[in-house]
Amino acid sequence: MSIIVNLDVMLAKRKMQLKDLAELVDISVVNLSILKQGKGKAMRFSTLDAICKALNCQPGDILEYSNEESNN
Amino acid sequence: MKKNQLILIAILTLLFAFNFYEMYRIVKESGWTFLNALIISVSISVQLLLVLSLMFRRKxxxxxxxxxxxxxxxxxxxxxxxxxxxxxxxxxxxxxxxxxxxxxxxxxxxxxxxxxxxxxxxxxxxxxxxxxxxxxxxxxxxxxxxxxxxxxxxxxxxxxxxxxxxxxxxxxxxxx
Missing domain, CATH: 3.30.530.20 (START domain)
Structure with a gap:
C-alpha cells in the first residue's frame, strides 16, 4: 500500500507505548497494532482525530503517501 | 442460569416428554414387537446423540x-x-x-x-x-x-x- 502509517514513529517521539495510547483513544491494542502495521482496511476520521489529539500532532505526522511501493 | 439455557432445557424437556409419551403409546397399543423395539431404540439413540452434541459442542x-x-x-x-x-x-x-x-x-x-x-x-x-x-x-x-x-x-x-x-x-x- 502506498499509504504509510507512521504511528510507531510518533509514539517513539512522544515516548509513549501503544498500550497507553490505546487507553487514551479508547481503541483496543489489537486494533492499534493493525493500524500501526498498515494492515487495516480504512481509518475513521474519529480515530485519526483521537490519535492526533492524544499525540498532539497533525494527521500528516501519522499518515504519509509514498509512490515508491506502488511502483513495485 | 442464563435465559438461553432455560429455553434449551424447556425445548429438550418438551421434545423428550413428547417422544417418551409416543413410545409409551406405541408399546401400549401394539406391545413389544421387533419393529416397535427398533423404532424406540433408534429414537433413544438419536436423542442421546443430540444431548451429547449439545453437551460437548463448546469444547x-x-x-x-x-x-x-x-x-x-x-x-x-x-x-x-x-x-x-x-x-x-x-x-x-x-x-x-x-x-x-x-x-x-x-x-x-x-x-x-x-x-x-x-x-x-x-x-x-x-x-x-x-x-x-x-x-x-x-x-x-x-x-x-x-x-x-x-x-x-x-x-x-x-x-x-x-x-x-x-x-x-x-x-x-x-x-x-
Whole structure:
C-alpha cells in the first residue's frame, strides 16, 4: 500500500507505548497494532482525530503517501 | 442460569416428554414387537446423540467429531480467506470480533490458533458452532478457515449465513 502509517514513529517521539495510547483513544491494542502495521482496511476520521489529539500532532505526522511501493 | 439455557432445557424437556409419551403409546397399543423395539431404540439413540452434541459442542476437544465426515447428521460450510495480518494478531482480533458479534465465545487454543464460538439454540435451530483456524502462510500472511457446523440436522442455509456474517463482521472490523 502506498499509504504509510507512521504511528510507531510518533509514539517513539512522544515516548509513549501503544498500550497507553490505546487507553487514551479508547481503541483496543489489537486494533492499534493493525493500524500501526498498515494492515487495516480504512481509518475513521474519529480515530485519526483521537490519535492526533492524544499525540498532539497533525494527521500528516501519522499518515504519509509514498509512490515508491506502488511502483513495485 | 442464563435465559438461553432455560429455553434449551424447556425445548429438550418438551421434545423428550413428547417422544417418551409416543413410545409409551406405541408399546401400549401394539406391545413389544421387533419393529416397535427398533423404532424406540433408534429414537433413544438419536436423542442421546443430540444431548451429547449439545453437551460437548463448546469444547475444541470434540472438533474432530463434529467436523468428521462420518458425522453425516450435521451440515457444514467452510470458507477460507487470506489476510495480511500475522496469525498472533489475527487470533486476538478474531476474539474481539466474536465479542462484538451475535456469536458466543466458547473455547480457544492459542497454541494451535483455534477458536470455537457458538450461536444460541432457539425454537428453529439447535444452534451452530463456528470453528476458526488460523494458519501462517509466511511471516506476513495468514489463512483463516471459518467452518460453521450444525449441532444436529440440516442447516437450512444457516451455516452459510453464519460464515458470511462472520466474515463481513471481520472485514468491517478492519475499518479502525
Amino acid at each position: 475444541l476437544y470434540f472438533k474432530s467429531w463434529i467436523l468428521s465426515k462420518l458425522n453425516f447428521f450435521l451440515g457444514k460450510e467452510v470458507r477460507i480467506v487470506q489476510s495480511e495480518i500475522s496469525k498472533d494478531l489475527l487470533f486476538e482480533k478474531l476474539l474481539e470480533v466474536i465479542e462484538e458479534s451475535d456469536f458466543e465465545f466458547a473455547d480457544s487454543n492459542k497454541d494451535n490458533f483455534e477458536i470455537v464460538a457458538t450461536t444460541f439454540p432457539n425454537f428453529f435451530t439447535w444452534g451452530e458452532n463456528m470453528y476458526i483456524e488460523i494458519k501462517a502462510i509466511d511471516n506476513n500472511r495468514s489463512e483463516i478457515t471459518f467452518t460453521s457446523a450444525t449441532i444436529f440436522g440440516y442447516s437450512w442455509n444457516r451455516n452459510k449465513k453464519n460464515t458470511d456474517k462472520f466474515f463481513e463482521l471481520f472485514e468491517e472490523s478492519l475499518t479502525i
